Amino acid sequence: MRSTVSYRTLAGDVRLEVASAKIDSHDLPYSRISREQQTVALHEVERARWDEARFEVRVTLPEREIAEGPWEDVVCVAVLAEGATNARSVTRLAPTQQGAWTGRVHMARAMHRNRAVLTASVVATVGGVPGRVIGGTERPWYLDLAARDPRRERELNIIEVDFRDGPEQWLRPFKEAPWLVDATGDMPTVRLNTAFEGVIDLLNGSGSPVEKAMRDVVAAQIAEEAWTAMFHSAVTDLDFDEDGTPRLPSGWRGAVLRSMLPEVVPxxxxxxxxxxxxxxxxxxQSWSEMQASIQYAAARRSKVAKGLRDAVRVLDRVDEGARR
Known part of the structure; x- marks a missing residue:
C-alpha cells in the first residue's frame, strides 16, 4: 500500500502469507492453499457442514525501516472482509524473534457467502497521533468459499441480484429465470436471481446428501450454459491477420477457445x-451440426455427467433405504 497522506509511511514491502488452515478442527489440504495465487479454496472441503475456518498467518515488515523511522507503538493487524456480506474482522498479530508477525485469523462460515479478502495493515503513533496506518499489503489473499481450486482469477463473475424488484430494470422481463449468463463483457458474468425461490439457498448451502447432489447438478448446469455462451461470444470476437486468417482473441475468450476447440473440432x-x-x-455450412460438439465440450468442462451420476447414486441409496 502506498499512501498519499500528510505523514510519513513505509516505503518497504509488507508481505502476508497464509501458512496453514483448519476447517473446524480438521487440517485443510495444502493443495487448497496456493502461495503463488495467494488464494485459499474452501468449497467442497470433504465436509457437508462447517462452522469456522482458522488461518495461521505470517506477515513480514521492513524491520530496519521501522526501527529507524519516526513511528512509535507499531502494531500489525490482519483484516478479513467481504463486500457481499459487509463482514469485517481485525486480528492483532504478535511479533516474533525472527522479525515476522504471526497470528490466527478466524472466519465464521455464517458471516461469509462468496469470497473474502485478507490483508495486513501496519498501524502506529505518528507525531503524537495514535492509530495511523503507515503501511499494508499491496496484494491481498482471497479466501474463496465458491472455489474448489485456489485460483486468483476467476473464470466467472457471479452476482446475486433480484430480477423482479432489483435495481437493474433490464432484468425484469426475465423474473422467472433462475439465472442468466452474460458473456459480452471483460469477464463472463452469471447473475443468480434472488427472487427465484430457493436457488440461492441451494447453491450456497450444504444440507443433506440429496441437497448436496442437487446443488452439484444445478451448479454444473449453470457452468455448462456459461461455457456454451462464452464459446459463442469468443468466436464472434476473433482477430484476423492481413490475409484474413483468424487469430485467437486475448483474455478469457482466447482461453476458452484453447480449452474447447480440441473437442469441438477433434x-x-x-x-x-x-x-x-x-x-x-x-x-x-454445418454450423447447426457443430452445436452438439460445442455442447459436449461445455458439458465436459462443467462435469455435468459426474454430477448427474452422483445424484442418481444418492437418490438410489435414499430410495433403497426407504424400502427397507
Whole structure:
C-alpha cells in the first residue's frame, strides 16, 4: 500500500502469507492453499457442514525501516472482509524473534457467502497521533468459499441480484429465470436471481446428501450454459491477420477457445480448428451440426455427467433405504 497522506509511511514491502488452515478442527489440504495465487479454496472441503475456518498467518515488515523511522507503538493487524456480506474482522498479530508477525485469523462460515479478502495493515503513533496506518499489503489473499481450486482469477463473475424488484430494470422481463449468463463483457458474468425461490439457498448451502447432489447438478448446469455462451461470444470476437486468417482473441475468450476447440473440432491443430469454426459460422455450412460438439465440450468442462451420476447414486441409496 502506498499512501498519499500528510505523514510519513513505509516505503518497504509488507508481505502476508497464509501458512496453514483448519476447517473446524480438521487440517485443510495444502493443495487448497496456493502461495503463488495467494488464494485459499474452501468449497467442497470433504465436509457437508462447517462452522469456522482458522488461518495461521505470517506477515513480514521492513524491520530496519521501522526501527529507524519516526513511528512509535507499531502494531500489525490482519483484516478479513467481504463486500457481499459487509463482514469485517481485525486480528492483532504478535511479533516474533525472527522479525515476522504471526497470528490466527478466524472466519465464521455464517458471516461469509462468496469470497473474502485478507490483508495486513501496519498501524502506529505518528507525531503524537495514535492509530495511523503507515503501511499494508499491496496484494491481498482471497479466501474463496465458491472455489474448489485456489485460483486468483476467476473464470466467472457471479452476482446475486433480484430480477423482479432489483435495481437493474433490464432484468425484469426475465423474473422467472433462475439465472442468466452474460458473456459480452471483460469477464463472463452469471447473475443468480434472488427472487427465484430457493436457488440461492441451494447453491450456497450444504444440507443433506440429496441437497448436496442437487446443488452439484444445478451448479454444473449453470457452468455448462456459461461455457456454451462464452464459446459463442469468443468466436464472434476473433482477430484476423492481413490475409484474413483468424487469430485467437486475448483474455478469457482466447482461453476458452484453447480449452474447447480440441473437442469441438477433434484431430485438428488449434489453428485449423479455429479456421473451421470461423468458416462454418460465417457461411452457415454445418454450423447447426457443430452445436452438439460445442455442447459436449461445455458439458465436459462443467462435469455435468459426474454430477448427474452422483445424484442418481444418492437418490438410489435414499430410495433403497426407504424400502427397507
Amino acid at each position: 484431430a485438428a491443430s488449434l489453428e485449423s480448428a479455429l479456421h473451421e469454426v470461423h468458416k462454418r459460422r460465417n457461411d452457415g
